[in-house]
Amino acid sequence: MAKFSVGKIMVGTDTIGKATGISVRADGAPVDMYAGGYPLPHEIELGNRSITISVDYVEWTITDIEDVLTNGYVDVVLEASDFDAARGLSGITLARCKATNYEMTSSQDAFITYRLELKKTYTS
DSSP states (O other): OEEEEEEEEEETTEEEEEEEEEEEEEEEEEEEEOOTTOSSOSEEEEEEEEEEEEEEEEEESOSOHHHHHHHOOEEEEEEEESSOGGGSOTTEEEEEEEEEEEEEEEOTTOOEEEEEEEEEOOOO
16 A cells, blocks of 8 residues: 555646545455466466545536536545655546545535545556
């Protein structure tokens, strides 16, 4: 699992939210490929892959965010890593992410934030 301190949520070229506390977890089940009667696998590939993105805090710049999260895909841009921003992990974009869980919080001064979980979708 990789942790990033800041990032942004985008639709196309528009930034719709500024995010902090982003965790990215990649999962996949190995698939062994056997050939020629050998007892050891000839090749191992990654099957059933998924990437889960958890965001602790998002400040949205648009008001109809529930419509966007339930009906569309967003891109998550990871801008800086908690561990070392110079390590080369910043600037990564996870395209076509779909919200699977989100929770809204509002304060007395109408400051609305979300805790958000997304899954990256894959197209064949």
